[in-house]
Amino acid sequence: MSNSSTLSNGNGDDLRSPLIPKQPKKVTMDQMLEKYCGEFGWWQFRHFVLTSLAWALEGIHTMVMIFADREPGWRCSTNRCDSTGKSVCGLEPGSWEWLGGSASSTVSEFGLICGQKYKVGLVQSLFFAGCLIGAGVFGHLSDSKMGRKGSLTIVCILNATFGCLTAFSSDYWTYTLFRVLSGFSTGGTGLCAFVLATEPVGQSWRGVAGMSTFYFFSIGIAVVSAIAYFFQMWRSLYIASSVPSVMLVIFVLPFIHESPRWCLVRGKVDEAMKIMHKIAKSNGKHLPEGIVLALDSEVNDNDDVPNSQSKSNEAQNGSILDVLRLPLTRFRLFLAVAINFFSSVVYFGLSLNVVNLGTNLYLNVALNAVAEMPAYLLTALVLDRLGRKPLAIWTMWFSGIFCLAGSLMKGDGTWKVVRVVCGVLGIFGMAGTYNLLFVYSMELFPTVVRNAALGCATQASQMGAILAPLVVVLGGGIPFAVFAACGFAGGLLVIYLPETLNRPLYDTMAGMEEAEAEKPSILS
Numbered sequence: 452m453s454n455s456s457t458l459s460n461g462n463g464d465d466l467r468s469p470l471i472p473k474q475p476k477k478v479t480m481d482q483m484l485e486k487y488c489g490e491f492g493w494w495q496f497r498h499f500v501l502t503s504l505a506w507a508l509e510g511i512h513t514m515v516m517i518f519a520d521r522e523p524g525w526r527c528s529t530n531r532c533d534s535t536g537k538s539v540c541g542l543e544p545g546s547w548e549w550l551g552g553s554a555s556s557t558v559s560e561f562g563l564i565c566g567q568k569y570k571v572g573l574v575q576s577l578f579f580a581g582c583l584i585g586a587g588v589f590g591h592l593s594d595s596k597m598g599r600k601g602s603l604t605i606v607c608i609l610n611a612t613f614g615c616l617t618a619f620s621s622d623y624w625t626y627t628l629f630r631v632l633s634g635f636s637t638g639g640t641g642l643c644a645f646v647l648a649t650e651p652v653g654q655s656w657r658g659v660a661g662m663s664t665f666y667f668f669s670i671g672i673a674v675v676s677a678i679a680y681f682f683q684m685w686r687s688l689y690i691a692s693s694v695p696s697v698m699l700v701i702f703v704l705p706f707i708h709e710s711p712r713w714c715l716v717r718g719k720v721d722e723a724m725k726i727m728h729k730i731a732k733s734n735g736k737h738l739p740e741g742i743v744l745a746l747d748s749e750v751n752d753n754d755d756v757p758n759s760q761s762k763s764n765e766a767q768n769g770s771i772l773d774v775l776r777l778p779l780t781r782f783r784l785f786l787a788v789a790i791n792f793f794s795s796v797v798y799f800g801l802s803l804n805v806v807n808l809g810t811n812l813y814l815n816v817a818l819n820a821v822a823e824m825p826a827y828l829l830t831a832l833v834l835d836r837l838g839r840k841p842l843a844i845w846t847m848w849f850s851g852i853f854c855l856a857g858s859l860m861k862g863d864g865t866w867k868v869v870r871v872v873c874g875v876l877g878i879f880g881m882a883g884t885y886n887l888l889f890v891y892s893m894e895l896f897p898t899v900v901r902n903a904a905l906g907c908a909t910q911a912s913q914m915g916a917i918l919a920p921l922v923v924v925l926g927g928g929i930p931f932a933v934f935a936a937c938g939f940a941g942g943l944l945v946i947y948l949p950e951t952l953n954r955p956l957y958d959t960m961a962g963m964e965e966a967e968a969e970k971p972s973i974l975s
Contacts, residue, residue, distance in 0.1 A: 477745035480712055481654050481955055487742060488727055490653020491660065492734030498651060499660055501703050503667045505603060505644035508696050510671025510820075511678075512610055512637045515692045516578065516630075517803060517816055518679035520571050522558045524550040540565040556685050561623040568924065574627045575803070575920035581634025583913035589639025590906020591771075594899070596717070599647035600709045606643060607700050609636030614693030618686040634913075641668065642909050645889050646902055650712040651730065654956060658839075658890055662831040665823070665886035672802075672820035680813050712898050715744050716958055747955065747962035771903045773960055774896065780960070783895045784904055786948050788911040790843075791888055793941030795915030796922070797850055797934040798885045801878040803923045804930050815871070822875045823882035830883040838952040839891045843884055843945045850880030851938025858931035870931075877934065884941070894951035898958045 484490050525539055525547050532546035539547055549559040557563060563570045585606070593602035613633040620626035645664050652660045675692055682688045711730075714723035723744050731738040774780045805815040830842060857873030860866045888908070896904040915937075922930050957963035 475741050475743040477743055477749065479747045479955070479958070480715060480744060483727060483738070483742065483744060484651075484653040484730075485655075487736060487738045488731040489734035489736050491656035492730070492736070494730045494733035495652050495656075495660075497733075498708060499648045499663075501707050502603075502644050502648040503664045504699055504703055505607060505640050506664050506667035507671035507674060508607065508610055508699060509637055509641040509644075510668040511675045511692050511695060512614060512633055512640075513578075513582075514672045514675050514802065514816065515679070515688065516575050517805065517812070518675070518683075519557055519685040519688055520563075520575065521556050521812060522564065522571075523555045526550060538565075551683065554684050554686070557623070557626060560685070561626070563623070570623060572920040572924040574623075574630055576917045577627055578630045578634040578637075579799075579913045579916035579919075581631040582638030582916065583634075583910045585635040585638030586642055586909035586913060587906050588635075590642055590902045590909065593639075593643050593646065594713075594902040598709050598717075599643055599650070599713050599902075600704070600707055602639060603643040603647060603707075604700065604704050606636045606639040607696050607704065610640065611693050611696035611700065614696065615690055618689040638909065638913060642902065642905055646893065646905065647707070647710050649890075649893065650710040650898070650956075651708075651726075654953070655835075657894075657956065658834045658952075659831050661890035661893065662827055662834060662886055664889070665827050665882070668886075669820045669823040669827070669882075672823075673817050676813050676817045676820065711744075712956075712958070715746065716899050720744055747958045747966075771900070771907060774900050774904050774907075777960060777964065779964060780896060780900075780904070783948065784907060786944055787888075787892050787895060787904070787908045790941050790944050790948075791892070791908045791911040792915040793937040793944075794847065794881060794884050794888055795912035796919050796937045797854065797881045797915075797941075798878065799916040800919035800922055800930055800934050801854075801874055801881065803920055804874060818875060819878050822879045826879045826883035827886060830887055834887070834890070835952065838950050839887065839894070840945060840948060840950045843887055843891060843948075844942045846880045846883040846887065847938050847942035847945065848880075850877045850884065851935045851942065853877040853880065854931050854935035854938055858928040858935060861928065873931070877931075877938075881938065891948070891951065894954065894956060895948070897960055897963045898956070899960060 478486070489495070527546060528548045529546045531543050549555060551559075553559045557574075558571060561567075561570075589602050589606055592605075593599045597605075610633065613629055613636060617626065617629040617633060620629055641664075645661070648664055649657055649661045674695070678691050679688055682691045708726055708729070709722075711723040711726040714720070714726065720743065727744065728738055730736075774784050802816075802819060805812060805819065826846075830846065834842060853873045853876040857870050857877065860870045860873065889905075892905055892908045893901060922933050955966070957966065
């Protein structure tokens with residue numbers, strides 16, 4: 452008989468096998484990505500690009516108002532008209548006409564001039580009010596049973612639907628209603644896309660990936676500028692600008708996976724593991740047997756708790772109330788809300804203020820979009836070197852300085868060019884802040900409440916965006932002065948936030964609270 456023959460008890464059982472089967476090794480999502488699957492390989496790159504295309508939709512549906520609600524040029528049509536003035540308010544009705552016809556914009560078709568001019572700022576503010584509501588609703592839904600991908604699918608379908616319906620508005624108030632509904636869906640687009648795109652990315656790449664999502668937003672602004680150049684009638688513009696949403700739903704969303712982090716916190720460990728195996732295979736890695744995902748609150752180096760005792764198979768629920776109950780997260784939330792508000796006032800205010808600069812509208816919008824891209828690149832390059840906190844402070848103050856300079860520039864000619872430059876540099880700085888805050892805010896809260904907290908921060912951004920059009924209609928140097936004050940105030944508040952560079956992306960409130968308790972202060 453061979454010495455290698457198997458020892459048995461007569462029933463065929465191997466007596467050398469352990470009586471208790473070896474338990475799988477539990478690791479967190481970040482650990483699995485770093486050690487076995489790859490933090491940012493081909494799978495994450497493809498998933499990131501496809502998901503972030505939704506950001507272009509947000510840029511399109513937001514900035515289309517600049518062109519649809521513009522005030523066209525006019526000319527005299529009779530001898531009773533005095534063309535030397537800058538306004539038609541004092542002219543006799545019927546003595547002048549709009550260039551391009553009354554259907555060229557909502558302003559000319561609905562008569563939003565003179566005493567009705569406030570309605571332009573009103574409809575734009577109400578759009579952002581819709582964004583505020585949508586951010587809260589879809590932030591909650593994407594954390595719940597609907598998930599990140601399900602919520603993103605719904606908002607993209609609604610974007611296309613409401614965008615097309617807007618083109619058939621019969622009057623100003625119908626137009627306003629559809630713009631509010633468009634804002635409702637748009638408010639959830641970037642939020643859902645951002646979290647879905649960045650959650651499968653490893654810790655060392657998360658900051659760069661998060662900052663890069665806003666390239667797509669800027670691309671969307673440039674795209675809508677090009678669309679508006681070819682479709683200068685406002686009704687055809689709204690239909691044409693809704694086509695990209697339809698294309699994304701049909702040709703992109705079917706190839707996007709759900710977030711494995713969301714699957715984990717919802718108790719769908721098997722589904723999360725299937726996605727992780729796909730990530731490893733696509734990245735040329737190998738995920739060995741005996742490795743299983745677990746929540747960060749369950750994992751430590753010396754604990755191998757059997758799966759039957761694990762909470763990973765139970766759905767972990769969280770809401771904004773949980774964020775408010777914990778002093779640590781409550782303090783962070785209040786700061787994030789205020790900072791996002793100030794940042795949004797400046798960013799959207801400078802974007803919309805191009806109508807007051809008296810230069811080529813299409814070129815200015817495209818120029819602002821192009822100016823944002825170097826800001827994203829620069830902040831992404833130094834994000835992991837300087838840290839989130841100092842970068843947020845200095846980009847806000849950089850923008851504030853040039854907004855202050857713009858408020859002091861009076862007159863036409865050379866000063867008009869200087870104001871344009873101040874506006875471009877102001878949006879350069881605030882664009883860097885605006886997308887940095889998404890990364891920063893995401894890292895401040897655990898997965899179980901991340902979208903709910905981000906929803907609140909996004910709602911604060913929409914509140915700032917609601918205020919921005921009302922500031923812009925004041926004209927003169929007032930908008931620049933308000934934007935400067937907001938930039939300086941926001942930078943001061945960032946000082947009180949903690950640095951999140953090289954900190955884990957926590958899954959649960961308990962896991963984050965336990966880790967943060969080891970730090971001497973939440974302000975460190």
